[in-house]
Amino acid sequence: MTASAVPGRRFWRIARKYAEVGRIALRSSWAYVWNQLLSTLFLVVVLYVFVQLWRVTFAAQGAVIDGYTLPEMIWYLVTTEAIILSFPRVHAVLEQEVKGGDLALRLSKPYAYLGFHYATFLGEALVKLAVMMLVGGVTARLMVGPIPFRWEAAPVLLLLYFTTHALNFFYIAAVGLLAFWVEEVIGLHLLFDKLKWILGGMLIPVQLYPDAVRRLVDWLPFRHMIGGPAELFVHFSWAGAADLLLHQALWLIVFGLVCTGIYRLGVRRVDLNGG
Amino acid sequence: MTVIEVHGLHKVFRVYRKPESSWERLVATFRPRAAEVEAVKSIDLAVERGETLAFIGPNGAGKSTTIKMLTGILHPTAGTASVLGLTPWKERQRLAFRIGSVFGQKSQLWLHLPPVDTFNLLARIYELDEADYRKRRAELVELFELEEIMYTPARKLSLGQRMRCEIAASLLHRPEILFLDEPTIGLDPVAKGAIRDLIRRANREEGVTVFLTSHDAGDIEQLCRRVVIINHGQVIHDGSVNALKRDYMKEREIDLKLGTPFDGELNLPGVRVIKAKGYGLKLAVDTSAAPIEATLGSLLRECAVQDIAISMPPMERIIAALYQGKEAAG
Amino acid sequence: MGKSLAFIGAYLRANLATALEYRVSLVSQVIGMLINNALWVFFWALYFSRFPVVRGWTLDDVVMLWAVVTTGYGLAVGLMGNVLRIPHLIAEGQLDYFLALPKNPLLHLLVSRMAVVNLGDLLFGPILLLVVVRPGAKTALVYALVTVLSALVLLGFLILIGSLTFFIGHADAVLGQVVNALVHFSTYPATIFDRGVRVILYTVLPAGLISTLPVELVREFDGIRLLWLAGSAAAFMGLGVWTFHRGLRRYESGNLMVMRS
Numbered sequence: 073m074t075a076s077a078v079p080g081r082r083f084w085r086i087a088r089k090y091a092e093v094g095r096i097a098l099r100s101s102w103a104y105v106w107n108q109l110l111s112t113l114f115l116v117v118v119l120y121v122f123v124q125l126w127r128v129t130f131a132a133q134g135a136v137i138d139g140y141t142l143p144e145m146i147w148y149l150v151t152t153e154a155i156i157l158s159f160p161r162v163h164a165v166l167e168q169e170v171k172g173g174d175l176a177l178r179l180s181k182p183y184a185y186l187g188f189h190y191a192t193f194l195g196e197a198l199v200k201l202a203v204m205m206l207v208g209g210v211t212a213r214l215m216v217g218p219i220p221f222r223w224e225a226a227p228v229l230l231l232l233y234f235t236t237h238a239l240n241f242f243y244i245a246a247v248g249l250l251a252f253w254v255e256e257v258i259g260l261h262l263l264f265d266k267l268k269w270i271l272g273g274m275l276i277p278v279q280l281y282p283d284a285v286r287r288l289v290d291w292l293p294f295r296h297m298i299g300g301p302a303e304l305f306v307h308f309s310w311a312g313a314a315d316l317l318l319h320q321a322l323w324l325i326v327f328g329l330v331c332t333g334i335y336r337l338g339v340r341r342v343d344l345n346g347g
Numbered sequence: 348m349t350v351i352e353v354h355g356l357h358k359v360f361r362v363y364r365k366p367e368s369s370w371e372r373l374v375a376t377f378r379p380r381a382a383e384v385e386a387v388k389s390i391d392l393a394v395e396r397g398e399t400l401a402f403i404g405p406n407g408a409g410k411s412t413t414i415k416m417l418t419g420i421l422h423p424t425a426g427t428a429s430v431l432g433l434t435p436w437k438e439r440q441r442l443a444f445r446i447g448s449v450f451g452q453k454s455q456l457w458l459h460l461p462p463v464d465t466f467n468l469l470a471r472i473y474e475l476d477e478a479d480y481r482k483r484r485a486e487l488v489e490l491f492e493l494e495e496i497m498y499t500p501a502r503k504l505s506l507g508q509r510m511r512c513e514i515a516a517s518l519l520h521r522p523e524i525l526f527l528d529e530p531t532i533g534l535d536p537v538a539k540g541a542i543r544d545l546i547r548r549a550n551r552e553e554g555v556t557v558f559l560t561s562h563d564a565g566d567i568e569q570l571c572r573r574v575v576i577i578n579h580g581q582v583i584h585d586g587s588v589n590a591l592k593r594d595y596m597k598e599r600e601i602d603l604k605l606g607t608p609f610d611g612e613l614n615l616p617g618v619r620v621i622k623a624k625g626y627g628l629k630l631a632v633d634t635s636a637a638p639i640e641a642t643l644g645s646l647l648r649e650c651a652v653q654d655i656a657i658s659m660p661p662m663e664r665i666i667a668a669l670y671q672g673k674e675a676a677g
Numbered sequence: 678m679g680k681s682l683a684f685i686g687a688y689l690r691a692n693l694a695t696a697l698e699y700r701v702s703l704v705s706q707v708i709g710m711l712i713n714n715a716l717w718v719f720f721w722a723l724y725f726s727r728f729p730v731v732r733g734w735t736l737d738d739v740v741m742l743w744a745v746v747t748t749g750y751g752l753a754v755g756l757m758g759n760v761l762r763i764p765h766l767i768a769e770g771q772l773d774y775f776l777a778l779p780k781n782p783l784l785h786l787l788v789s790r791m792a793v794v795n796l797g798d799l800l801f802g803p804i805l806l807l808v809v810v811r812p813g814a815k816t817a818l819v820y821a822l823v824t825v826l827s828a829l830v831l832l833g834f835l836i837l838i839g840s841l842t843f844f845i846g847h848a849d850a851v852l853g854q855v856v857n858a859l860v861h862f863s864t865y866p867a868t869i870f871d872r873g874v875r876v877i878l879y880t881v882l883p884a885g886l887i888s889t890l891p892v893e894l895v896r897e898f899d900g901i902r903l904l905w906l907a908g909s910a911a912a913f914m915g916l917g918v919w920t921f922h923r924g925l926r927r928y929e930s931g932n933l934m935v936m937r938s
Contacts, residue, residue, distance in 0.1 A: 110850050117858045124869045129728055258794075259705030266716040275720055282726045420776045422930045436929060443779035453774070457691060459698040464691055471687040472780055474680050500698070 166248030252338030273299025507538030710797025751799025763839030833913030843924025
């Protein structure tokens with residue numbers, strides 16, 4: 073009579089096997105989580121400094137500045153930081169693949185390649201977003217208190233994160249793909265990234281910008297990539313959500329075309345010059 | 348004149364055991380668990396000026412620990428050492444001016460710059476007088492035949508060319524002792540020969556004491572007159588290379604090709620099977636146990652020999668046997 | 678002294694030559710950093726356009742702050758490119774290379790590498806001064822002096838933190854966060870923080886010392902503040918170097934707190 077014929081014993085063997093797999097998965101993700109928590113320390117430092125800055129500012133100016141109270145200003149920042157910090161290093165990965173030369177061999181269809189990366193990055197980003205929002209939220213709540221939040225807006229906001237993520241992804245990817253032509257992408261990446269920050273309202277809501285800059289910002293996509301979603305989080309309205317979604321959809325089409333265009337051109341260049 | 352004198356050199360490391368779980372890691376922060384490892388038990392050594400010494404041993408034998416103590420990087424737990432009259436770990440920087448080192452696996456040359464730039468940098472590091480340095484550099488360039496490659500970025504040079512530059516660079520400040528660690532690793536036989544040639548010349552013409560570590564038996568045979576073998580933190584052999592070859596000349600290796608596969612039975616005095624596979628049979632024969640013609644006769648009678656080759660055992664095996672033999676002896 | 682300067686000069690030349698071998702990369706990294714810093718200054722311009730004065734500080738002051746901090750960082754981290762890698766060098770045993778050579782190992786390891794990306798930081802201060810501030814000769818001199826002192830405070834602090842690796846092992850990640858925090862705090866005037874935090878920023882985490890104090894000196898040069906800044910520079914450098922050499926003794930005896938399995 074073999075061991076497997078005894079159902080009880082077999083059950084335990086299988087159970088132990090999965091327990092072991094689970095234990096290993098937990099241990100490795102624990103190391104990852106520890107790293108994550110350490111990097112959220114950076115977020116706490118940033119928030120702390122900004123709370124001080126805005127406290128001082130509001131104390132001199134009054135309780136409300138351009139429709140924002142102090143807590144709302146801080147929660148705005150929590151959201152923009154969470155969105156930005158949740159992004160994995162897309163440009164570096166793409167640059168590596170382009171330089172490595174195997175991307176052209178692997179996938180000839182741009183939407184398949186880009187779509188594949190979008191999906192992978194989205195998974196990681198969602199986890200990071202959750203962590204950042206949690207840590208940032210707790211910090212903000214401790215330092216400036218909560219803001220009124222409509223929970224029915226949550227699903228809409230989550231949907232908007234997907235589109236926001238897509239917009240940011242194509243933007244970063246387009247720069248990363250310039251690796252087909254440029255030796256070092258990091259310089260360009262920093263440039264486009266900081267441009268997005270400033271013109272997108274990363275640190276201050278764009279309402280506070282001087283008029284001339286505000287008018288420029290209205291024409292550009294950056295607001296819809298960072299500031300817009302953050303503004304909605306703090307001051308939710310269905311009209312606002314619809315407006316943002318519309319703008320994002322429009323720019324998504326533009327970015328998507330540009331990105332796939334760059335990809336196609338780049339791949340062809342590789343084919344012409346040889347691997 | 349003795350340039351290196353070592354008595355009872357002893358080094359114990361405290362090695363901290365890596366914590367396995369988070370709990371252990373927490374405990375370890377307050378009370379780390381340590382074990383003591385005796386890397387070097389007791390070493391006595393004396394090296395004369397101008398000697399060419401091979402300092403070899405299996406990995407983990409305590410070689411690099413000993414060298415680090417001789418160059419002043421590590422402090423011993425006990426014992427004394429005197430290198431060029433200085434205590435290495437007490438007068439490290441003073442000693443550094445008078446010794447040189449070449450590491451086969453780690454380059455001193457700046458990869459993106461031509462060798463001449465590294466030479467100029469070394470001149471600053473060793474505080475060489477400008478006129479002196481230029482003369483010396485020209486000497487070495489001629490000796491090592493570096494004219495054509497001095498101005499090419501190092502990364503574009505072949506490994507052999509780079510090693511020539513490395514050794515030249517290590518001689519710029521006229522060191523009295525040259526420590527070499529695997530200088531010919533990765534080189535083709537021709538390049539190896541060229542490098543060994545250059546080291547020999549440096550030794551002969553400038554009296555540089557050569558202290559070589561290498562796993563390449565050819566390096567030892569062709570470069571060194573003396574060999575010191577270290578294992579388990581102790582010197583297990585110290586003698587001339589020639590004596591080593593002579594003592595083990597008693598061994599012969601016999602390579603046989605048989606007509607029928609070997610059946611595993613061979614009972615001849617002094618004969619040991621090294622390898623038996625299919626129709627091939629490799630034997631080690633100790634000619635002091637029985638004269639070679641008797642052994643050969645027995646082999647030809649007992650086996651269906653189709654082809655035969657007799658050779659002296661390679662240096663590697665001699666050394667490996669030494670590592671193991673001495674180990675067995677205690 | 679002369680020999681040390683010649684030695685440092687030789688290394689700077691060699692490092693620069695290496696960087697120039699990859700000209701495109703060098704230029705793009707430098708420009709990238711310049712733009713990165715410029716956009717932060719632009720942010721402050723936006724902020725101050727709305728709120729002209731913050732705790733007695735104006736846009737001019739913040740611009741000067743950025744000029745001091747970026748160039749100071751470029752001097753300390755860009756030119757002494759190995760300073761942030763001290764924990765790595767110690768843990769990987771790469772100090773042996775420097776120990777075998779006849780130069781002070783700390784100095785040697787610091788100058789033997791340049792962090793090219795921070796050369797943009799180094800240039801940013803002078804560029805800001807030339808383009809935006811356009812100071813008189815006196816102000817420019819004071820700027821140069823306080824920037825060097827600020828760089829020394831930073832350098833000493835980084836050496837100190839890095840040398841802790843000799844004693845507590847591979848605390849790379851935590852150290853990285855400390856440095857990040859320091860850098861971040863130093864890009865804001867310390868006046869916006871409350872007293873308790875300010876004490877920290879002027880002592881243990883010297884962000885105030887490397888940013889706010891120098892700017893105050895540029896605004897109004899007085900002997901006491903200068904003494905304070907110079908004294909801090911000496912103190913941090915002294916502490917850093919001392920800690921490194923104490924740690925080196927442990928390293929040489931081979932008893933590092935390195936976790937080996």
